[in-house]
Amino acid sequence: MTTTDQPQPSSAAAxxxxxxxxxxxxxxxxxxxxRAHVAAAHRPEVIGGLGGFAGFFDASALAGYRHPLxxxxxxxxxxxxxxxxxxxxxxxxxxxxxxMLVDDLVVVGAEPWFVTDYIACGSVRPEKIADVVKGxxxxxxxxxxxxLGGETAEHPGLLAPDEYDVAxxxxxxxxxxxxxxxxxxxxxxxxxxxxSSGLHSNGYSLxxxxxxxxxxxxxxxxxxELGRTLGEELLTPTTVYAADLLALIGRIEVHAMxxxxxxxxxxxxxxxxxxxxxATVERSSWAPAxxxxxxxxxxxISRPDIEETLNMGVGMVLVLPADNAEQAVAFLAxxxxxxxxxxxxxxxxxxxxxxxQLVGDYRAL
Numbered sequence: 001m002t003t004t005d006q007p008q009p010s011s012a013a014a015x016x017x018x019x020x021x022x023x024x025x026x027x028x029x030x031x032x033x034x035r036a037h038v039a040a041a042h043r044p045e046v047i048g049g050l051g052g053f054a055g056f057f058d059a060s061a062l063a064g065y066r067h068p069l070x071x072x073x074x075x076x077x078x079x080x081x082x083x084x085x086x087x088x089x090x091x092x093x094x095x096x097x098x099x100m101l102v103d104d105l106v107v108v109g110a111e112p113w114f115v116t117d118y119i120a121c122g123s124v125r126p127e128k129i130a131d132v133v134k135g136x137x138x139x140x141x142x143x144x145x146x147x148l149g150g151e152t153a154e155h156p157g158l159l160a161p162d163e164y165d166v167a168x169x170x171x172x173x174x175x176x177x178x179x180x181x182x183x184x185x186x187x188x189x190x191x192x193x194x195x196s197s198g199l200h201s202n203g204y205s206l207x208x209x210x211x212x213x214x215x216x217x218x219x220x221x222x223x224x225e226l227g228r229t230l231g232e233e234l235l236t237p238t239t240v241y242a243a244d245l246l247a248l249i250g251r252i253e254v255h256a257m258x259x260x261x262x263x264x265x266x267x268x269x270x271x272x273x274x275x276x277x278x279a280t281v282e283r284s285s286w287a288p289a290x291x292x293x294x295x296x297x298x299x300x301i302s303r304p305d306i307e308e309t310l311n312m313g314v315g316m317v318l319v320l321p322a323d324n325a326e327q328a329v330a331f332l333a334x335x336x337x338x339x340x341x342x343x344x345x346x347x348x349x350x351x352x353x354x355x356x357q358l359v360g361d362y363r364a365l
Contacts, residue, residue: 041140041147043113055149057114057171067176071110075100076167078262079204083234085162087219090128092237093166094135096201099238100261101170102143103316106242107257107272108181109249110174112143117150117168122159124152132166135237143242145170182274184255190325191269191279191343194245194332196315198236198291202262203309207234210299225290233291239315244335248318252328256319260311267308269317270355273345279319279356281343287363288313307358319345 047056062068077096084093094117102112117136119129129152140147150168159165199207211217211230219231226233248254256272265281273279292313296306306312318339320328325341332339 041137043146072171073104074169077201090131091135094132095139095237098139099240102242105172110172112145112172114146114148115170121164123161142240189345190322192318193314193342194316195338197239200238254320258317264308266356273355278348281358283362284360285342
């Protein structure tokens, strides 16, 4: 479970471990602080509680499926943790982790069941670790999955005392006949974009180099174009789409979905477009948020390069029958997600054409 997962040592062993830089008492304090957060991210299929060697999930839930497939995903949050550490704000980074995990499952139509986390730190600071887990648990609640277990590992000498990294894995299930993907996509389908909350958790190495390195700006700097401080913008939590998109595909026929993460819109969308088809995305259908324009202008980054790195304001793209596009947009709006029709799918004119092309110019803010 989410714990330091260490046996109780003798006092002599504990003293020796402390000399090596590992604080067992701090690890135990961190576990105590995170108990309530883990308990809040629960599902009825979870068996047992915090502190065991393994977490249990009742697999009899599969009995309700005709031909169940298990789906799994592993991810982290990249160098966004450097922003969290610099600002000493740690609960949003856990939210980011779950967004990166569960939304890779929902794009194939799978319901995420549970998550396990891994936090590596230079020194266990109980309140800090508990804040990370708080964000993880809060996002699990949003996604409808359980925080089943994990590990907090102290790595003195490998990480600085205030440094940490966080990663995780998620598992879920989907009916074999209901798997979404390129096998369902057809000429004449429409593309519907779902807005991101900002940068999400990709491209931070570039963003940090441009906005912190090249400019010398501080995270406390108020940026008029953003309407808030740079740090507040960069720590905006990743949108967790899973529960809303699962509700959508339960109501409306959807053929495929693409989670727009590292690599940008075209590269990720191409993963669900068959080789004989081409998706055309109309840039004019939306105006990217100010942060994207700021990175491009300050860093003097070309449009192709920025589009291959950042999501440009789109967190998800749905591929669905054209007749269902407006209904999908309205359904998501009712659930608080901004969405719009952004393009079409058609037969390729030439075998050498790209699978996804972005055309036109973005709207101004």
